[in-house]
Amino acid sequence: MRKLLRRLLGRGKFFYFLRSLRMAWRRFRFGLKNVHPTFYMVAGAQVPSDLVAKEYSFVNVGCVIGAGVELGRYVMLAPNVGIVGADHRLDVPGTPIIFAGRPALKRTVIQDDAWIGFGAIIMQGVTVGRGAIVAAGAIVTKDVPPYEIHAGIPAKKIGERFSDPEDRRKHDAMLDGPVVHGEFAALPQEILERQRREARSELNGTAGSARP
Numbered sequence: 353m354r355k356l357l358r359r360l361l362g363r364g365k366f367f368y369f370l371r372s373l374r375m376a377w378r379r380f381r382f383g384l385k386n387v388h389p390t391f392y393m394v395a396g397a398q399v400p401s402d403l404v405a406k407e408y409s410f411v412n413v414g415c416v417i418g419a420g421v422e423l424g425r426y427v428m429l430a431p432n433v434g435i436v437g438a439d440h441r442l443d444v445p446g447t448p449i450i451f452a453g454r455p456a457l458k459r460t461v462i463q464d465d466a467w468i469g470f471g472a473i474i475m476q477g478v479t480v481g482r483g484a485i486v487a488a489g490a491i492v493t494k495d496v497p498p499y500e501i502h503a504g505i506p507a508k509k510i511g512e513r514f515s516d517p518e519d520r521r522k523h524d525a526m527l528d529g530p531v532v533h534g535e536f537a538a539l540p541q542e543i544l545e546r547q548r549r550e551a552r553s554e555l556n557g558t559a560g561s562a563r564p
């Protein structure tokens with residue numbers, strides 16, 4: 353059945369068809385009403401029903417997202433990212449913490465085109481600015497300004513995404529414009545396989561496509 357559908361639709365269309373079927377089920381299962389049809393979450397992620405997720409935002413396996421979170425366009429959460437915290441009252445004397453209730457919810461915003469690395473923890477109430485990057489394993493306790501790269505515990509600035517202001521203007525103009533559609537990056541195993549094929553054909557002296 354899978355093979356037949358793939359042949360009928362072609363590889364690209366088959367991929368998007370399967371993706372939209374899976375997401376239709378997950379939208380229903382998690383009660384997601386505020387996510388764009390192009391939003392995708394991998395099986396095994398936990399998301400709340402109030403999640404807001406814009407075009408092409410992506411939640412990878414093992415992510416745990418608390419309430420009150422908004423993901424902008426093109427946001428990528430790597431595996432095992434947590435957006436947690438501010439969820440139990442710590443200041444009620446004479447009451448065990450498990451019965452102490454919850455403080456007011458703070459909204460957490462991950463703005464357009466931000467990338468959160470593997471295993472990072474974003475504390476609730478934080479804003480990760482547009483185009484910012486959070487390194488693998490970081491714990492973010494304060495807002496991350498746009499296009500900055502933050503790493504470590506607690507996360508601190510280690511760099512900027514664009515060194516030339518003209519590049520940043522160009523990127524801003526793209527993010528302010530209409531939604532961009534593109535091809536998703538190939539999986540690492542697909543890249544390895546392609547490299548192996550190219551190495552083999554070079555050895556055989558049949559390298560045909562000299563790509564830049």
Ligand SMILES: CC(C)(COP(=O)(O)OP(=O)(O)OC[C@H]1O[C@@H](n2cnc3c(N)ncnc32)[C@H](O)[C@@H]1OP(=O)(O)O)[C@@H](O)C(=O)NCCC(=O)NCCS
Binds near residue numbers: 429471486504
């Ligand atoms: C944040 C990141 C993008 C930085 O990449 P980069 O710009 O190429 O950075 P570099 O490797 O040149 O490292 C720059 C500095 O940051 C430090 N650094 C890099 N990643 C770090 C991390 N995760 N935590 C702490 N420090 C880190 C490096 O040690 C280096 O420090 P130094 O200048 O004192 O030597 C990358 O390290 C990262 O964490 N990527 C996430 C990968 C991931 O989660 N993938 C999941 C698949 S979706």
